[in-house]
Structures are given as C-alpha cells and as structure tokens.
Amino acid sequence: MPPFPDANYGEPPPPQLVCVTGAGSFIGSWVVNELLLRGYRVRGTARDPGDSKNAHLLELQGAEEKLSLCRADIMDPESLRSAFSGCHGVFHVASPMSNDPELLAVAVDGTRNVMNAAADEGVCRVVLTSSYAAAHMDPNRSPDAVLDETCWSDYTFCKQTDNWYCCAKMMAEITATEEAAKLGLQLAVVLPCITMGPMLQQALNFSNLHIRRYLMGTKKTYPNAVAAYVDVRDVARAHVLAYERPGAGGRYLCVGAVLHRAQLVGMIKELFPQYPVTAKCDDEDGKPMARPYKFSNQRLKDLGLEFTPLEKSLYEAVICMQNKGHVPIIAKQPRANL
Numbered sequence: 227m228p229p230f231p232d233a234n235y236g237e238p239p240p241p242q243l244v245c246v247t248g249a250g251s252f253i254g255s256w257v258v259n260e261l262l263l264r265g266y267r268v269r270g271t272a273r274d275p276g277d278s279k280n281a282h283l284l285e286l287q288g289a290e291e292k293l294s295l296c297r298a299d300i301m302d303p304e305s306l307r308s309a310f311s312g313c314h315g316v317f318h319v320a321s322p323m324s325n326d327p328e329l330l331a332v333a334v335d336g337t338r339n340v341m342n343a344a345a346d347e348g349v350c351r352v353v354l355t356s357s358y359a360a361a362h363m364d365p366n367r368s369p370d371a372v373l374d375e376t377c378w379s380d381y382t383f384c385k386q387t388d389n390w391y392c393c394a395k396m397m398a399e400i401t402a403t404e405e406a407a408k409l410g411l412q413l414a415v416v417l418p419c420i421t422m423g424p425m426l427q428q429a430l431n432f433s434n435l436h437i438r439r440y441l442m443g444t445k446k447t448y449p450n451a452v453a454a455y456v457d458v459r460d461v462a463r464a465h466v467l468a469y470e471r472p473g474a475g476g477r478y479l480c481v482g483a484v485l486h487r488a489q490l491v492g493m494i495k496e497l498f499p500q501y502p503v504t505a506k507c508d509d510e511d512g513k514p515m516a517r518p519y520k521f522s523n524q525r526l527k528d529l530g531l532e533f534t535p536l537e538k539s540l541y542e543a544v545i546c547m548q549n550k551g552h553v554p555i556i557a558k559q560p561r562a563n564l
C-alpha cells in the first residue's frame with residue numbers, strides 16, 4: 227500500500243451507516259466523534275444508553291442528525307444483531323477494562339458474538355480495538371528488538387503473573403481473527419497502548435485518573451518502569467483510517483512514544499509546575515533504570531496517521547480535567563525576579 231502524504235483523509239465516504247460498540251467509553255466516544263465528522267451515520271451501543279454517562283454523545287457535532295444510540299450487551303447475540311442491522315461496518319470497541327480473570331470470558335465470547343452477529347447481518351468490515359497488551363508483554367523479547375505488529379505477548383507468562391487483561395486482549399484478538407477468516411469478514415485490528423488525552427465523557431478514565439494522582443501529589447513515588455503512550459484522537463483516527471483505506475487489514479500497532487516513568491512525570495511537572503508532582507523513584511536501591519524499547523508505528527503512518535506529541539496530549543488532558551472539575555485550578559506562580 228502506498229504511503230499517504232498526511233493525516234487528511236481522501237474523499238469523504240458515502241453516507242454509510244456504521245456501528246460502534248461501547249460508544250460511551252473513553253476511546254469509543256472519540257471514534258464516534260471522528261466518524262460523525264467524516265460524515266458517517268453512526269449507531270452507538272451501550273448497555274444502558276439512557277444512563278447520564280452517555281449523555282455527552284448526544285452533544286457531539288452532527289449527533290442530532292447522524293447518531294442514534296441503542297442498547298446492546300456483547301454477551302447477548304440478539305441485541306448485537308439488531309444493533310448491526312443495516313450497517314456496513316462495525317467498530318468493536320467494548321470490552322471490560324478490568325484485570326478480573328472472571329471477565330476474560332466476556333472479552334473473548336463477546337468478541338466472538340460480535341463477529342458472528344456482524345456476519346449474520348451482512349456487515350462488510352470490522353475494526354477491532356485490541357491493545358498493545360496483546361503484543362508487548364513478553365519477558366523474552368530482547369531489549370533491542372523493535373515492538374511491531376509481528377509481536378505477541380507471552381500468554382503463559384501473562385497468566386503466571388496475573389496479567390488477565392493481557393490474556394483477555396490476546397484471546398479476543400485471536401478469536402476475532404479466526405472468526406473473520408471462517409465467516410469471510412474483512413478485519414482490521416488497532417492495538418493502542420496507554421491512551422492519553424482529553425475526555426469527551428464526564429467520568430475519569432484510567433489514564434487520566436493516573437495523571438491526576440501525580441498532579442495531586444497522592445502518588446508519592448513513581449516506578450522504575452517503561453510504558454508506551456498515544457493520544458486518544460490518534461487512536462480514533464487510526465480506527466477510521468483502518469476502516470476506510472482500501473486494502474487496509476491486519477494489525478496496526480498504535481504507539482506514539484515509549485518513555486520511562488521519570489520522563490512522563492518530568493513532562494507533567496514541566497507543563498504544570500504549580501502542582502505537587504513527585505520527583506522520587508520508588509526503586510532507589512541502585513537498580514539500573516528500565517530502558518525504553520524501540521517500536522514501529524510505520525503501518526499506521528503509511529495509512530496517513532500523524533502522531534500527536536505526548537506533551538500536547540498531557541497538556542490537554544489536564545486542562546480537560548480542570549474544566550470538568552476533576553482537578554482544582556491552581557495558578558502558576560510568577561517566577562521570582564533574580
């Protein structure tokens with residue numbers, strides 16, 4: 227596939243109807259927003275569409291004319307079939323954001339139900355939200371190896387270390403791929419890493435809760451650890467590009483940056499020096515600092531995605547938390563005259 231020059235899409239799509247499962251979620255809301263801006267008619271699913279936690283969706287630009295919400299549970303095939311009826315594409319975002327081993331079956335069986343319901347309803351193309359949790363958790367990957375779409379987490383290691391979320395995302399992705407082949411469905415899979423940035427919904431999501439703990443000084447130390455980060459709007463664009471680009475398919479690793487936690491915390495402190503952000507590592511016994519690993523996001527860049535700098539995601543995430551009342555607004559102290 228030829229690389230595309232920039233993040234702008236090509237011609238607008240015909241006004242297709244597509245469905246987004248878990249529409250009210252942190253990522254799902256931005257996927258819905260991106261689709262509406264692109265001119266799609268969108269049906270969003272939630273287990274309780276009338277719950278006030280989904281109200282923000284109806285405020286999105288274009289929602290009045292082009293968005294409808296419907297009730298569906300990924301464990302209820304009948305509800306999925308009616309949600310997908312008449313849809314050209316399905317974005318399967320919904321999944322329990324939990325490390326509870328009991329919820330592994332919901333992620334995996336739910337994904338199987340989605341694929342089968344999509345095939346039953348004549349859907350052409352499915353985009354699945356997997357996670358880098360399905361790719362990066364491998365203790366035997368060389369520190370010099372590049373994390374890319376060929377990588378898979380080590381299931382046995384994840385199980386032994388109680389990383390049930392990683393197990394669930396791996397098994398769900400494998401299930402989707404097998405079902406797509408069996409049912410003749412086109413499938414593209416987006417693997418976002420820790421997703422940062424402003425929230426469309428009111429409630430705090432996992433990553434913003436994490437940033438809030440550092441900002442408020444409730445997290446007194448940071449771990450000697452490395453992680454990967456990406457902007458939520460890039461994740462949404464990746465889903466739509468993977469859906470629209472002719473010939474797109476397979477896995478797309480969605481990683482913008484890999485940082486040591488000291489760098490992330492330093493960035494927060496630099497942007498918001500007026501908050502009591504810790505500068506203390508919890509691992510001060512002389513252990514070497516964990517090294518950021520290499521990664522490739524070339525497949526998404528080839529689709530035309532331009533990644534947002536992490537500073538911008540962090541800055542806008544904090545401003546959003548201030549505006550929604552999750553973080554008190556503290557004025558920056560003027561610098562003392564020297």
Ligand SMILES: NC(=O)c1ccc[n+]([C@@H]2O[C@H](COP(=O)([O-])OP(=O)(O)OC[C@H]3O[C@@H](n4cnc5c(N)ncnc54)[C@H](OP(=O)(O)O)[C@@H]3O)[C@@H](O)[C@H]2O)c1
Nearest residue numbers: 248251252253272273299300320321322323357418420421
């Ligand atoms: N956030 C991240 O950093 C990150 C990174 C990589 C991948 N992901 C993946 O991205 C997706 C969305 O994550 P998020 O952080 O945006 O999620 P979130 O805000 O925590 O919301 C989870 C969503 O899953 C839905 N859900 C859970 N169980 C369900 C069920 N049985 N039936 C129907 N819906 C169900 C919830 O629907 P209700 O509203 O009905 O409860 C909700 O919309 C997930 O697949 C997650 O694994 C997230």
